[in-house]
Amino acid sequence: MEGILAGCSPRVTVMFPVASSVNPARNRSSKELVPGVLLPGARRSAPLRCTRSEEGDDFVNSVEVQEWESGMSLNDIAAKQGIRIRRSHRTGHPSEGSKDEKDTPRNILEQIIWDKEVEVAQFKQTKPLETLKKAVEGAPPVRDFVGALRESYRRTGVPALIAEVKKASPSKGVLREDFDPVQIAKTYEKNGAACLSILTDEKYFQGSFRNLEAVRKAGVECPLLCKEFIIDSWQIYNARLKGADAVLLIAGVLPDLDIKYMTMICRELRLAALIEVHDEREMDRVLKIDGIQLIGINNRNLETFEVDISTTKKLLEGERGEIIQQRGIIVVGESGLFTPQDISYVQGAGVRAVLVGESLIKQVDPGKAISGLFGKDISK
């Protein structure tokens, strides 16, 4: 199979650019995008080579690609899609004014993303993408994250639980001092969690890839979500190698083209992709992308930390909810869920799964806290 997209029907081999990093290749004309040849000096970690699929026709001719080729600034393209988070190495964001404004992150999410850029660049130097790709070929099989959610919902009649192994957060500080990720993961599993979410960001959440690996190796069977701020496809391969079955893609950070491209990589690696949205505009962008199976609605605004669980309801009302239902997309209600009333409220809005951290992890026994959260034992 040629290219990175093993699932694509091999009709035509094309080159395509990807919008998330400064790429010297973009100054070339599209005629120079020679099939089958990697552009020299391309900084993007993913290959600029792809086997076109049915959906790829649309992908390759998409407006974003044309904009990219026309030399539009990548921050401009992101801003046009309503993305407020700038990438530090991109230039020319319309709202960028003075030098100071360019050099200072405007909110915590932007700060996290700028730090992540530096971190990923360093990781890539020690472990190049090609090394990861080879290693992935021999990695153990992934577990069915989406299947586990469906099965749990069918069995219990309440939203499937993705329980989060979360030591700290930038908004709340340390949530639990005596933090043993493996023990917490095991008690979550025993008490009915369908899947687990393992935070891997070290600087802001005190998580780690060691935790992810440790939970996987400890014999926990629940599929695992790698909770990371993904800005580069290198991180997806890395997550797969460390034992993840699913990754998070945040629409408030990633332009459409990145989401499309990264979900294709996930499909190739058999990982589930949880696409996270927080407002109507992000939801509408995501609904325009084919093949999405899982959408997370984050009740927390990652720029301000405000939490409002009516966000979930608002984004599922009317036509949006209908489209989601028709396509069989599973919606995950994320953040700020504390009581059985909260769970029924989001279930009534249409969610089939919930992602919960704080309200479980802060309890003396986080596993036992699950029945308190749902108002019943969901382990049977």
Ligand SMILES: O=P(O)(O)OC[C@@H](O)[C@@H](O)c1c[nH]c2ccccc12
């Ligand atoms: O602890 P809470 O409020 O139950 O939230 C869990 C989860 O939704 C939250 O950690 C989260 C949702 N999306 C994110 C993206 C990055 C970091 C963290 C998150």
